[in-house]
Every structure is written in C-alpha cells, then in structure tokens.
Amino acid sequence: MRHTLAVLVENQPGVLTRVAGLFSRRGYNIESLAVGETHEPTISRMTIVVDGDDLVIEQVVKQLNKLIDVIDVQDVTQAEYVDRELVLIKVNAEPSIRGEIMQIVDIFRARIVDIGYNTLIIECTGDEGKIRAIEKSLKPFGILELVRTGKIAMVRGQKYEED
Amino acid sequence: MKLTGAEIICKALEYEGVEVVFGYPGGAVLPLYDKLYDSPIRHILVRHEQGAAHAADGYARATGKPGVCIATSGPGATNLVTGIANAYMDSVPIIAFTGQVNLSAIGRDSFQEADITGITLPIVKHSYLVKDVNQLAATIRAAFHIATTGRPGPVLIDLPKDITIAQAEFEYPPQVTFRGYRVPGRCDSAQVYQAARAIGEARKPVIYAGGGVISSNAAEELREFAEKTRIPVTNTLLGKGSFPETHPLSLGMVGMHGTAYANYAVSYSDLIIAIGARFDDRVTGRLDTFAPNARVIHIDIDPAEIGKNVRVHIPLIGDVKPILKELIQRVEVPDTREWLKQIEQWKAEYPLRYTNEEGVLKPQYVIEQIWEITRDKNAVITTEVGQNQMWAAQYYKALRPRTFISSGGLGTMGFGLPAAVGAQIGRPDAVVFDIAGDGSIQMTVQELATAVQYNLPINIAILNNRFLGMVRQWQELFNNKRYSQTEFPDLPDFVKLAEAYGAVGMRVTRSEEVRPALERAIATPKPVIIDFVIAREENVFPMVPAGESLTKMVGC
Numbered sequence: 001m002r003h004t005l006a007v008l009v010e011n012q013p014g015v016l017t018r019v020a021g022l023f024s025r026r027g028y029n030i031e032s033l034a035v036g037e038t039h040e041p042t043i044s045r046m047t048i049v050v051d052g053d054d055l056v057i058e059q060v061v062k063q064l065n066k067l068i069d070v071i072d073v074q075d076v077t078q079a080e081y082v083d084r085e086l087v088l089i090k091v092n093a094e095p096s097i098r099g100e101i102m103q104i105v106d107i108f109r110a111r112i113v114d115i116g117y118n119t120l121i122i123e124c125t126g127d128e129g130k131i132r133a134i135e136k137s138l139k140p141f142g143i144l145e146l147v148r149t150g151k152i153a154m155v156r157g158q159k160y161e162e163d
Numbered sequence: 164m165k166l167t168g169a170e171i172i173c174k175a176l177e178y179e180g181v182e183v184v185f186g187y188p189g190g191a192v193l194p195l196y197d198k199l200y201d202s203p204i205r206h207i208l209v210r211h212e213q214g215a216a217h218a219a220d221g222y223a224r225a226t227g228k229p230g231v232c233i234a235t236s237g238p239g240a241t242n243l244v245t246g247i248a249n250a251y252m253d254s255v256p257i258i259a260f261t262g263q264v265n266l267s268a269i270g271r272d273s274f275q276e277a278d279i280t281g282i283t284l285p286i287v288k289h290s291y292l293v294k295d296v297n298q299l300a301a302t303i304r305a306a307f308h309i310a311t312t313g314r315p316g317p318v319l320i321d322l323p324k325d326i327t328i329a330q331a332e333f334e335y336p337p338q339v340t341f342r343g344y345r346v347p348g349r350c351d352s353a354q355v356y357q358a359a360r361a362i363g364e365a366r367k368p369v370i371y372a373g374g375g376v377i378s379s380n381a382a383e384e385l386r387e388f389a390e391k392t393r394i395p396v397t398n399t400l401l402g403k404g405s406f407p408e409t410h411p412l413s414l415g416m417v418g419m420h421g422t423a424y425a426n427y428a429v430s431y432s433d434l435i436i437a438i439g440a441r442f443d444d445r446v447t448g449r450l451d452t453f454a455p456n457a458r459v460i461h462i463d464i465d466p467a468e469i470g471k472n473v474r475v476h477i478p479l480i481g482d483v484k485p486i487l488k489e490l491i492q493r494v495e496v497p498d499t500r501e502w503l504k505q506i507e508q509w510k511a512e513y514p515l516r517y518t519n520e521e522g523v524l525k526p527q528y529v530i531e532q533i534w535e536i537t538r539d540k541n542a543v544i545t546t547e548v549g550q551n552q553m554w555a556a557q558y559y560k561a562l563r564p565r566t567f568i569s570s571g572g573l574g575t576m577g578f579g580l581p582a583a584v585g586a587q588i589g590r591p592d593a594v595v596f597d598i599a600g601d602g603s604i605q606m607t608v609q610e611l612a613t614a615v616q617y618n619l620p621i622n623i624a625i626l627n628n629r630f631l632g633m634v635r636q637w638q639e640l641f642n643n644k645r646y647s648q649t650e651f652p653d654l655p656d657f658v659k660l661a662e663a664y665g666a667v668g669m670r671v672t673r674s675e676e677v678r679p680a681l682e683r684a685i686a687t688p689k690p691v692i693i694d695f696v697i698a699r700e701e702n703v704f705p706m707v708p709a710g711e712s713l714t715k716m717v718g719c
C-alpha cells in the first residue's frame with residue numbers, strides 16, 4: 001500500500017542525498033518526493049510517497065528516524081490530510097482543437113499558461129485523483145511533455161466540536 | 164585565544180580523552196600532522212589506512228573507548244572505506260578524520276579529491292564536511308557523542324585543508340544538542356512487567372545474547388539474570404564474552420556454525436529472550452521456519468531492529484544494562500528443570516567434536532591449546548575471516564567481555580592483524596592473539612611492520628591450509644569439489660616473512676609442538692608469527708547450509 005510520509009529535516013546540504021540514499025540502499029520504493037523550506041528556515045519538509053506493506057513502511061519510518069538530520073517523521077496516510085500536486089502538461093493543440101482542450105481545462109479548473117504555435121501548456125493543481133484524471137483526458141490530443149512536482153501533504157486542523 | 168583548525172582538533176581530542184590515534188599522513192592533512200607533532204596524543208603510524216580504521220575498531224572493542232583514525236584526502240580516505248564499513252556493520256564507535264582539498268577546490272576534480280562523505284554515506288552513522296572553522300569544535304563534540312551513544316557506530320569528519328589552517332576562537336562545548344538525534348531513555352516499565360511475566364510462564368526459554376550486551380557493559384547483569392532464572396544462554400559471534408562459555412548454562416554460539424545444542428535449543432524454545440542481538444541471517448537460517456513455537460522478547464537500543472527480521476512479541480527498547488537490572492528485580496522464575504535436562508541430553512549427544520589423527524595437525528586442537536594457555540590470562544583474541552574464525556568461535560571459550568574480537572557483519576578478511584594492533588595498544592598488558600588464515604593474513608600483513616615499530620608483542624597464529632578454506636569448504640559441499648580459485652599453490656614462507664619484518668617466525672607441523680611454540684611466543688616480547696601447517700581439507704562442522712532451517716545441520 002502507498003503511504004505518505006511528512007518528514008522534517010535539517011535544512012542542510014546533503015540531507016536529500018542521505019534520505020534518497022537510504023531508500024535506494026534498503027531497497028524501498030520512492031514514488032515521489034517533494035522538498036522545500038518550512039516557515040522555520042533551518043527546517044525543510046519532505047513529503048515522500050512510498051509503496052510497501054506495513055512491515056516495510058515501519059522499517060522506512062524507523063530507518064528515517066535514525067538519520068541524525070531527520071527531526072521528525074509522520075506517516076499521515078491514516079490521518080485526515082490535504083494533499084496537492086502541481087503538474088505542467090504540454091499538449092498538441094492545433095488551432096482547430098484548442099476549443100475542446102480549453103473545455104477540459106475549465107472542467108478541471110486548470111489554467112493555460114503558455115500558447116505556442118501548435119501547443120498549449122496547462123497548469124493543474126490537485127490531489128492525485130485529479131491529476132490522473134486530467135492527464136487521461138488530455139492524452140488523446142497527444143501529450144508532448146509532462147512534469148509533476150510530487151505530492152505535498154498537510155494534516156488537517158482540529159475541527160470545532162459540533163454540538 | 165585563537166587557534167588554527169589543526170590545533171582545535173588536537174585540543175578537542177584531548178577534551179574527549181583520546182590518548183591514541185591511528186593514522187597515515189599526506190598533503191591534505193599536513194597542517195594537522197604538524198600540530199600532532201607537538202600534541203601529547205600518541206599517533207600510531209600504520210602501513211595502510213585500512214589498517215588505521217581496523218586498529219581503531221580493535222582498540223574500541225578491546226577498551227570500550229572510541230577509536231580514532233586519520234587519513235589524507237583522496238586515496239587515503241578511500242583506503243579507510245572497508246574499515247568504516249566494518250565498524251558500521253558491527254556497531255563499533257570510531258571517529259574517522261579525513262583530509263580534503265581546500266573548500267574552494269571541492270568539486271573540480273582537484274588533485275587527490277574524493278567525495279568521501281558521499282562514498283561513505285551508507286556506511287556511517289553520521290558524517291560531516293566541515294565548512295566553517297568556527298563550527299569545528301562543536302562538530303567534533305557532536306561526532307564523539309553520536310559515535311558513542313545509542314547504537315554505536317562510525318562517524319566521519321571531512322576536513323578541507325584550509326579549514327585546518329584557518330583560525331577560530333576555541334571553546335569546547337560540554338554538550339551539543341540535536342533536534343534529530345535522541346537516545347532512547349528508560350524503557351517502559353509496563354513492557355518490562357509484561358516481559359517478566361512471559362518469562363515466568365515459559366517452560367523452554369533461551370537467552371540469545373549479542374554484541375549489544377558487550378557494548379552496554381552488561382555482562383555482570385546478564386549472568387545474574389541467567390543464574391536467577393536458570394535460563395540457558397546462547398551467544399552470537401559478536402556476543403562472545405557476554406556470558407562465560409564454560410558456564411553450565413552456556414550453549415556456546417548459535418547459528419550457521421554454532422553448536423548443535425544451541426541451534427536445537429533456539430529452534431525448540433517457547434521463548435527467545437534476545438539481548439543486544441539482531442537476528443542476523445547467519446543466526447536464524449531460514450526465517451519462515453525459525454523457532455516456530457517461540458514468543459520473542461527483544462531488548463535493543465535501536466528501535467529499527469525490532470521486527471526487522473523476526474516478529475517480536477515484547478519489545479524492550481533501550482540500553483541493555485538498566486533493562487536487565489529492572490528485569491532481575493521483577494522477573495518471575497520459570498520452571499526450566501525439564502528443559503535443562505533436555506539440553507543436557509543434546510549436549511551429550513551432539514558435542515562439538517573433531518578427531519585428532521596421528522601425524523596431522525588439526526586446527527581445532529591448535530585453538531584448544533591457545534585457549535588452555537590463555538584462559539587464566541588477561542588475553543584478547545582477534546580473528547581473521549573464514550574457517551580460522553569459525554574454529555576460533557567454536558573452540559575458544561570466551562569468558563569475559565572484550566576478549567574476543569571478530570569481524571562479524573562484514574566478514575572482512577584482513578581485519579584480525581590490525582585489530583590486534585589496536586587491541587594491544589589499548590591493552591598493553593594483555594596477551595593478544597590474532598587467529599589467522601593464510602589467505603586473510605596476506606590482505607593486511609603490512610601491519611606487521613607497525614607491530615614491530617611499536618614493539619607490540621602480538622601473536623599471529625596462522626592456521627595454514629593453503630586454501631581459502633571457507634570457500635573451498637562450500638565448493639566441496641555444494642560445487643562438487645570444483646576448487647575454483649581457492650587454492651594457493653605458492654604461499655610466502657611465513658617464517659621468513661616474519662623475520663623480514665623484524666618479527667619472530669616459527670613453524671609448527673605436529674601436535675606435540677603446539678604447546679611449546681605457544682609458550683615461546685607468549686614469552687617473546689616481539690610480534691610473532693606461528694605458521695601452523697594444518698590438515699588441508701578439514702571442514703567446519705556443524706554447519707547449517709545457507710538458507711536452510713537451523714535444525715538442518717550437517718556434520719554433527
């Protein structure tokens with residue numbers, strides 16, 4: 001099963017290598033990894049999506065925790081969380097079919113960010129399902145290039161008690 | 164007052180209580196060596212940097228203090244790699260200082276540049292590339308802290324040359340804080356209580372003691388615990404010395420070349436109490452048939468070891484020593500009378516055995532004699548890797564912690580001699596033996612020169628079968644005796660080799676010469692090589708073929 005890990009690390013050179021190295025050395029499968037600074041500039045946050053059974057995930061979390069530069073590891077998979085990914089897709093778009101593409105863009109609340117002679121670049125943000133869906137919808141037109149940021153995730157805030 | 168980086172390193176080492184470092188100089192560490200020249204810290208000049216890392220390792224295992232090694236940039240640093248990997252696999256605290264090209268030259272394929280922090284990434288507990296001389300003292304403090312606490316391991320500090328020349332105000336931080344490194348504190352008492360009850364309920368319990376008992380300095384507690392509960396104890400290769408192997412409750416070593424009775428006891432037990440041991444595949448054999456009826460209590464300071472290979476029912480995470488102390492207080496004593504009877508039967512039925520034949524020298528006999536002659540002495544045994552190591556593990560009954568030092572996890576041929584150098588430096592009064600093979604000794608034999616230079620009276624007992632015996636044994640058993648590349652048609656004359664180095668050489672071909680040769684070696688205040696010409700195709704038995712169940716032993 002796929003798990004989403006939120007990993008706080010020291011914002012230092014070499015940390016990404018240590019984390020990536022751990023995954024390859026121990027034979028774990030990274031599906032995606034996104035990293036950036038947090039509001040506390042000495043700390044970065046990685047969102048790692050990793051596939052494996054419970055035993056593997058338990059080991060991944062423990063082994064990550066052993067890295068000196070890793071401050072905290074949370075497996076948010078079971079928690080209520082918001083996740084987003086950004087994708088840029090360059091599609092074939094001769095003028096005659098642009099209308100059709102723009103409709104799809106509208107449906108997904110995506111945006112067109114570049115118009116070329118025969119191409120469009122579409123920017124779309126969303127959770128995994130949405131990204132997969134827009135990719136599928138655009139495929140028939142011919143996808144020329146596609147780039148994804150990898151998923152980022154955040155556990156939802158505590159909700160007000162209902163009375 | 165401002166000090167240079169090199170001076171800061173020397174001072175920091177003094178603050179850390181380091182008395183000796185093992186190293187080899189070169190361009191990138193010239194400034195450091197210039198300051199070491201005036202430092203009270205003793206420097207042991209090895210003959211190859213691998214020797215420095217292994218010597219630091221042997222020193223650490225023999226003394227319980229961290230070992231320190233130094234190498235220059237590039238080839239000096241890469242020569243350390245095997246030694247660092249070895250310390251990592253066996254959880255030994257060493258600190259490796261490597262020279263590096265100037266900060267501004269990094270990344271340009273400069274002369275003797277190697278990305279040693281990158282190369283060693285998967286084999287260190289942690290590493291640093293120092294980029295600011297103001298951080299140097301704190302970095303060294305952090306490195307010693309990390310190497311020696313929790314699960315010990317190697318830490319590398321890469322030192323750009325200009326950092327060792329630059330100056331900074333020296334202040335040695337008494338402690339360092341980490342956001343991402345915590346050593347497990349006290350173990351949860353509820354868990355200990357649960358373990359105490361499970362032990363009381365067991366009828367066929369067995370203690371499986373490993374290297375963690377030794378690094379925790381908990382041999383006393385283990386003994387008290389075993390004696391109080393009347394639970395038999397088996398140990399791993401790295402756990403040798405954690406419990407006296409002559410004790411009536413001892414089963415000796417478990418695993419691939421363990422005793423049959425230890426393997427039976429573990430396999431038929433209803434409770435395994437693993438203490439500072441990591442369920443290595445050399446120990447468990449085939450995992451899905453491993454100890455099918457046993458519940459497992461696992462004491463380990465590294466949470467990642469819990470459930471890594473074997474399902475654990477009651478984990479006790481933390482340092483062995485305090486956990487055992489609490490367990491001794493709380494434990495309910497099980498009724499093990501029937502079980503101990505069964506074990507006595509196994510011991511009688513399947514003892515370790517070999518046959519002495521007229522006119523041939525048996526390696527097991529040599530080890531027994533080394534044991535006899537050193538058992539009452541302050542002695543340290545190191546080993547190389549292969550059959551020599553396994554015979555040593557089987558026939559040298561370790562009685563005290565830090566007396567049996569062997570490369571377990573990495574299985575590094577060439578470890579024994581430099582480890583013996585480190586052990587002898589750390590324990591000048593000890594009688595030190597390296598139990599060696601003719602293949603292994605050739606991997607690091609240059610360290611004999613180190614032993615001669617520093618007058619280290621180490622004794623190297625080569626069990627010479629003119630084979631890479633352990634590999635040959637596998638070829639005999641599994642490849643139809645097709646001895647591909649395992650025979651040495653021409654070996655050096657080890658007696659002359661010893662003499663060429665300024666050491667003493669002896670050759671022993673017959674059983675009756677063994678004892679006198681050993682006595683002479685121990686009495687010789689110089690390094691000695693004894694070339695024991697042994698039965699060439701002797702095998703190590705019992706043996707669990709790789710991937711087989713622990714009960715499927717051959718040769719017992």
Ligand SMILES: Cc1cc2nc3c(=O)[nH]c(=O)nc-3n(C[C@H](O)[C@H](O)[C@H](O)COP(=O)(O)OP(=O)(O)OC[C@H]3O[C@@H](n4cnc5c(N)ncnc54)[C@H](O)[C@@H]3O)c2cc1C
Pocket residue numbers: 252253254313314315372373374375376378379398399400401402416417418419420421438439440441442443445446462463464465468481482483484548549552553570571572573574575633
């Ligand atoms: C040719 C060959 C054959 C071998 N055959 C065998 C064999 O038959 N039998 C055998 O046993 N081995 C054998 N070995 C060695 C084997 O490969 C392993 O190295 C060995 O079994 C590991 O020992 P250990 O479990 O004690 O673990 P170690 O590697 O010593 O690990 C120690 C464990 O204790 C923990 N620990 C450390 N400090 C503390 C502390 N203070 N408190 C709590 N926990 C702590 C660590 O986290 C770790 O889990 C062989 C090796 C070779 C080269």
Ligand SMILES: Cc1ncc(C[n+]2csc(CCOP(=O)(O)OP(=O)(O)O)c2C)c(N)n1
Pocket residue numbers: 547548549550551552574575576577599600601602603604626628630631632633634
């Ligand atoms: C550096 C290294 N290379 C190769 C091996 C594989 N290996 C394990 S045991 C062995 C044979 C060792 O021969 P020797 O030192 O003569 O010991 P013996 O088994 O004959 O006692 C070899 C080649 C190893 N463990 N380490």
Ligand SMILES: [Mg+2]
Pocket residue numbers: 600601602626627628629630631632
């Ligand atoms: Mg040999």
